Amino acid sequence: MLGNSRFCKFFSFSQTGFADDRVRTQRKKHKDFSRNLPILVFLGILVMWHLVSLAKIYDPNTLPPPSRVIKAFSELLANGILVRYSVASLFRVTIGFYLAVLLGILIGILLGTWQKVCLMFYSLIQFLRPISPLAWIPFALLWFGIGDSSAIFLIFLSSFFPMLFSTVVAVKNIPQLYFQIGANFDFTRLETFKFIVLPAILPDIVTAMRISLGVAWLVVVAAEMIAVKSGLGYLIIDSRNALRMDYVIVAMVTIGLIGLVIDKAISQLQRPAFVRWKFERK
Amino acid sequence: MKESKIEIFDLKMKYGKDKVLVDDISMEFIERREIPRDKKDEDKRQGEKVDVLDNVSLKIYDGEFVCILGPSGCGKSTLLKIIAGFIRPTSGSIIIDGKEVNGPRPNNIFVFQEGGLFPWLTVYENVAMGIRHLKNEEEKRLKVQEYLEMVDLIGFENHYPHMLSGGMKQRAEIARALAVEPDIMYMDEPFSGLDFLTRLHLREELVNMHLYIQKTILFVTHDIDEAIQLADRLIVLTDRPSKVKMNYEINEPHPRDINTGELQNIRQQLYLSMGVHYTL
Numbered sequence: 001m002l003g004n005s006r007f008c009k010f011f012s013f014s015q016t017g018f019a020d021d022r023v024r025t026q027r028k029k030h031k032d033f034s035r036n037l038p039i040l041v042f043l044g045i046l047v048m049w050h051l052v053s054l055a056k057i058y059d060p061n062t063l064p065p066p067s068r069v070i071k072a073f074s075e076l077l078a079n080g081i082l083v084r085y086s087v088a089s090l091f092r093v094t095i096g097f098y099l100a101v102l103l104g105i106l107i108g109i110l111l112g113t114w115q116k117v118c119l120m121f122y123s124l125i126q127f128l129r130p131i132s133p134l135a136w137i138p139f140a141l142l143w144f145g146i147g148d149s150s151a152i153f154l155i156f157l158s159s160f161f162p163m164l165f166s167t168v169v170a171v172k173n174i175p176q177l178y179f180q181i182g183a184n185f186d187f188t189r190l191e192t193f194k195f196i197v198l199p200a201i202l203p204d205i206v207t208a209m210r211i212s213l214g215v216a217w218l219v220v221v222a223a224e225m226i227a228v229k230s231g232l233g234y235l236i237i238d239s240r241n242a243l244r245m246d247y248v249i250v251a252m253v254t255i256g257l258i259g260l261v262i263d264k265a266i267s268q269l270q271r272p273a274f275v276r277w278k279f280e281r282k
Numbered sequence: 283m284k285e286s287k288i289e290i291f292d293l294k295m296k297y298g299k300d301k302v303l304v305d306d307i308s309m310e311f312i313e314r315r316e317i318p319r320d321k322k323d324e325d326k327r328q329g330e331k332v333d334v335l336d337n338v339s340l341k342i343y344d345g346e347f348v349c350i351l352g353p354s355g356c357g358k359s360t361l362l363k364i365i366a367g368f369i370r371p372t373s374g375s376i377i378i379d380g381k382e383v384n385g386p387r388p389n390n391i392f393v394f395q396e397g398g399l400f401p402w403l404t405v406y407e408n409v410a411m412g413i414r415h416l417k418n419e420e421e422k423r424l425k426v427q428e429y430l431e432m433v434d435l436i437g438f439e440n441h442y443p444h445m446l447s448g449g450m451k452q453r454a455e456i457a458r459a460l461a462v463e464p465d466i467m468y469m470d471e472p473f474s475g476l477d478f479l480t481r482l483h484l485r486e487e488l489v490n491m492h493l494y495i496q497k498t499i500l501f502v503t504h505d506i507d508e509a510i511q512l513a514d515r516l517i518v519l520t521d522r523p524s525k526v527k528m529n530y531e532i533n534e535p536h537p538r539d540i541n542t543g544e545l546q547n548i549r550q551q552l553y554l555s556m557g558v559h560y561t562l
Contacts, residue, residue, distance in 0.1 A: 180368055181398060185412055185462075186388035195411065199402035273442055277401045280444040 064246040072246035073253075081235070086254060089220050089231040092148060096155025097216045101209060104160050108167025109197065118168065129165065133158040133219050137226055151223040151231070158219040159212035166208030170201035203278035206269045213266055217259050301466065301498050302365060304340035307374035308333075309360055333523035334360050335371070340517065340526065347492050347499045349509035352519035353556060358502045359395075359470050361524070365500065366392045366468045378466070390466040391459040396475050398455045399443040405430070405454045406439035412462040429457040432491065449480035453487075460491070466498040473508070485511055489536050506552045510540045516548075518555065527555070 046066055053065030060068070076082040111118040133154045144150035178200065182192050224233025232251050239247035270276060311332045334357040342348050352358045363369045365376050367385045376383040378390065386392070391412070399408050409426045416422040430436055433453035443451050452472055459467055473481045489512060492499055503509050509516055516530040530548060540549055553559075 175397075177394060177397065178400065180386065180392070181394075181400070183368075183386040184366075184388070184390075184392050186386075195400070199400070202402070273404075274402050277442055277444055280442075 061243065061245060064249065068246045069249045069253075072244070073250045076247065076250055082250070082254060085231050085235050085251075086258060088228075089224065089233065090258070092151045092223075092228075092231065093155055093213075093216050093220050095148075096152040096220075097159050097213055099152075100156045100159035100163050100212065100216075104163025104208075104212075105167050105205060108164045109171055109201075111164075112168045112171025112201075113197070125161065125164065129161045134222050137223070140223075141227060146227060146229065148228065150227040151220065154223040154227065155216045155219055159216045162212045162215065163205075163208055166204055166211075167201060170204035170208075171197060173204075174200045199274060203270070203275050206266075206275055209269070210263065210266050213262060214259070217255070217262065221255060300341060301344040301346070301378065302340070302342040302500070303377040304338060304342075304361075304365060305375050305377060307335055307338045307361070307364060307371045307376070309335040309357065309364065309369070309371050335364075336523035336525050337374070338519075338524065338526055340529075342498065342500065342515075345496045345498055347512060347514045348501065348517060349513035349515070350500065350502045350517045350519065351506065351509045351552070352504065352524060353521050354504055356519050356521050357524045358504070358519060361519070362468050362470050362500060362502045363392075366390060368392070389462070389464050390468065391462050391464040392468045393452075393455055393459050393470065393472045395471045396448075397451075399451055399458070401443050404440050404442055405435060405446070408443070408454060409458045409461050412458050425461055429461045430454075432460065433457045433487070449476050449484065452476060452484065456484075456488075460495070463495075464497065466500065469499065469501045471502055471504065474503070474505070481508070486537070488512065493536065506549060506556070507540055510545055510549055510552070511538055516552075518552065 049063075050066050053060065053063070064072075073082075111121060136154060136157055137150075140150035140153050144153055174197065178196050179192065182196050187195060220231065221233035221236065224231035225237040228234055232255050235251040236248050239245070239251065270279065311334055312330070338361060350358050350361060360369065364371045365383070367376070367383045367387060367390075378387075399405075400411070403411065406426055409429060410422060413422055413425060416425070426439075427436070430439065433456055435450060435453055435457065438446065438450065438454075443454070446454065452475075456472070473484050476484065485508060488499075501509075501512060510532065513532055516528065516532060517526060518528040518530075519525070520527045532545070532548065534543075534545055538545060540546065
């Protein structure tokens, strides 16, 4: 950008930067407009949905019109179910996710540091990783019964393997050069861990957390459909059984919105300079 | 001009003391990428052996600025890393101050070719890393400032390496090495990734710094002009497996004009010996 404006100035010196200013305002206008585009897309879909439902070419029970969904939304908000279920889902995700992050990072660092242990467990991890956490539902119910703990267990499984795998890879990818510098400056084992290993893997861990949290939020809905009697997933399956498709849509929209918010929140972890260095390109 | 001549003379007086002894170092790498599958011979199944260094012996005196020069891939960097203790030689030993080297040492600092700063620390934190044991915070701060000033990086303390240019990163790394006040500094082609002008500037700064602190510097380069400009002594290695081909002492004062007098002769000889038949 800087180079560009300098370029403009250089070639329009007789107009003393006039062309430069015009380019800048045009660019600003363009930016403001493109910022509104995502909202326009949402509005467009809403309008089309409304128009289609007005045309009355299908049974309104198979896809309720937006007006009914909005009504259902206010109903569910008023009787507190939506808030209570959202909190229940978020609670399960938070606990399962934190457990997965904690254990995934700890075991990941151990495996990444100790070559022999890593070789021992590597195949096992690669074997377990592709098994969908949903495949564990029968065992989760058998071991933990219907309730929070089986849902938390499933969420833990969904986030644990991505966290573990990313941490192992991140530790193994630390350039040897940094350890040589550490040795040169006479780092102790603790200092090597504190000043090299931990800061070097931090950006990869944040990225892995962002991905696993997304997966956890996906899995919680499925887990709640089967393993518990509350939460947004339960709201969906329960409303389907009552053929209240408007409630189903409300639950879906809420899941999408909360997913958007938590992704935005966790992406803030990528902003501090001691994390961002890895994402900077020269 | 006269003053620097006296300094060189003083330096020469110190030469009585041995600093680094490279005693009969040999090094072979095993090329594991091309392992023949059907060889029954145990030795060959390990992979092809590549001899890098062939019985290299050197004596380096205290306070000397030694340039190790050689063609590309001849094992200069390997030799330096062996001296620094990062690599164990196949045979032979390194003796510094009468003690055998078994690994990297905190008072012999290595300056890497590229990317030697910790990217997750600011310039200030990087430089402070070497002197983290200092208890007094104020003393630590002053020292970091002092060395940042020496390499002309004041105002960039809170910048991260990715925000700096190549030359600034290299200067920051040199500041980090200097802050430790090392006994010996190893430099592995530290200027090779930089543009021409920055390289000339840094050479000049390095010469001044060496005259000022008078510590031993081992400097690996493939650039003949750079070596002639900097070195008190030139060590030229042959192609692989490397031996010491020449061991020149240069007694010219700084700043040097490499296009006159004895230096020009040395330069011409070096170009010839490395297979280039004209000097630009």
